[in-house]
Amino acid sequence: MISRDRFASVTLPLAVFCAALAAWEAMVRWREIPPYVLPAPSLIGATLVKDWGTLSGSLLVTLRITFEALLAAVIGGVGFAVFFAQWKWVERSFFPFAVILQVTPIVAIAPLLLVYLESETAVLVCAFLVAFFPILSNTALGLASADHNLVDLFDLYRASRFKQLIHLRLPAALPYFLGGLRIGGGLALIGAIVAEIAAGSAGQGAGLAFRIVEAGYRLNIPRMFAALVLISLTGILIFLLFTALSRLLLSRWHDSARERAN
C-alpha cells in the first residue's frame, strides 16, 4: 500500500515533469529553435550555473524582501486582527482602509510608492501591502470564530479578555492564520516581483525581477528563463515551507492537517 501511495504522490508527478522537460528539449533540438526564441532546458540550466554569481545575489535580494515584507505583514495583520477582535468600533473604523488597499491592484500603487519612497523601501512596502490583507482578514475571522460555548465557559470562570485572547481566541485562530500566511507568502513574492519590475524599469533594484527586465533589454532570453526558474523555485519553497509549518503546528488536533486513516 505504501509503495503504491508513494508512486502516486511522488514518482508519477516526477516522471510526468521529467517527460515534459525532455519533450521541450527534444522539440527545441529537432525544430532547431534558436535560443533567443526558446532556450532548451539544458541551456537554461547551463545559464543558471554560468550566471550564478549575479543571479544568486538577486535571489537573495528577492528572498530578503519577500520575507521581510511577510514578517511585517504577520506582525501588522495579527496585531490589527487582535485590535479588531477586542474592540468592534476599531474594526468598523479601520476595515474599509484594509479593503481599499486590498482591492486596488498593486501594479497601480507601485509607481506612486516609487515616487515617494526609495526604490528598495517601495518594493518592500508593495510586498507588504499585498501580504497584509489575507493575513489580517483570515486571522480576524479565526479570532471571531472561537467556539461560542467555550467563550461562555470562559465567561463562566470570569476570565479576563486578555486570558480569553491568549487561551482561547489565539489558538482557535491559528489554523485560519496559517491559511492566511500561506496565501500571504505567495502574494508577498508576487508583490515584490511586480514592484521590482516597476522599479527596475526606472533603472534601480537588483532582485530577480530586475534581472528579467535587464535580460529582456539585452535579448538574453536564456537568462530571463533562468531568473524565472529561480522565482518559481522561490514560490514553491515558500509554499512548501508554510505547508510544513501548518502540518507541524496543526497535525495533532486540526482536521485540515489530518492524515486520512485507511
Next chain:
Amino acid sequence: MAAPVVALKGVGKIFDNGVAALAGLDLDVREGEFLTLLGPSGCGKSTALRMIAGLSTPTSGALVWRDGASPEVGFVFQEPTLMPWARVWNNVYLPLRLRGLSKAEAAPVVGKALALVGLAGFERAFPRELSGGMKMRVSIARALALRPPLLLMDEPFAALDEITRTRLNNDLLALKAELGTTIVFVTHSVFESVYLSTRIAVFSSRPGRIAETIEVSAPLARGEGFRLSSDYADCCGRASAALNAAMGGAP
C-alpha cells in the same frame, strides 16, 4: 425546610428578537438534590440553566442566592466543548489555570478529577483521539475541577449512543454520591430524568414555566435494578403524563 441554594422568583426572559423564552418561572434548587428540568425542546430549559450559571440575565423577576452570591458553578454543555488544540490534561486544567494556579499546584486536582471520571491514563491524548463518551467525561472532569458545590448540565448525554449514555448515567450517580454536589440537569428524556433525579421539574412551553414537579423518592444509590422497579415505572408514568399535559395534551 432549609433555604434553597438558589431560588428563581417569577423569572421571565424575552430575547432581543422578541421571543419570550420564560415567563413567571418559579424554581428552587435545594442543597444536595439532583434536579432535572424536563421538557420538549424550545421550552426554555437551557435559558433557565444559563441564568443560573450567570450566562444570561432575566428580563423580569430575580434569582435569589442563599449565600448572597452565586457559588462556584460547573457547567457541562450538550457538546463536550473541549479545546481541540489542548491535551486532555490541559483541558481539565483550564478552570484552575484561569484561577491562576500553576501546573504544579493544579496537578493533584487535575489527576483526581480525571480519576473521578475514569480517565486516568488519558492525560496526554488530544480530544479528537477520544470517543464521544470519553470526550464527555473530560468535559465533566473539567466542570468538577474546581469542586463546585453546584453542577449544571445541559443535555450532556443527548448526543451519545444508548449504551454509553446508560454507563455515563450510572457513573454520574456514583460521582454525585461521592461528591455530594448539587446538580441541575436538563434533558428531554423521561427515562433519564427519572433514573437520575431526586426531583423533576416539568416545563411547559411558550413561554416556559414549570407545569409540575415530581419527587422521585428512591434513594440515589440506584443500580440497573431500579429500572425494573415499580417505583421507576410509576415515576416514568407520572413524568410522561405531566409532559403530555404540559405539551397541551397531544398524545
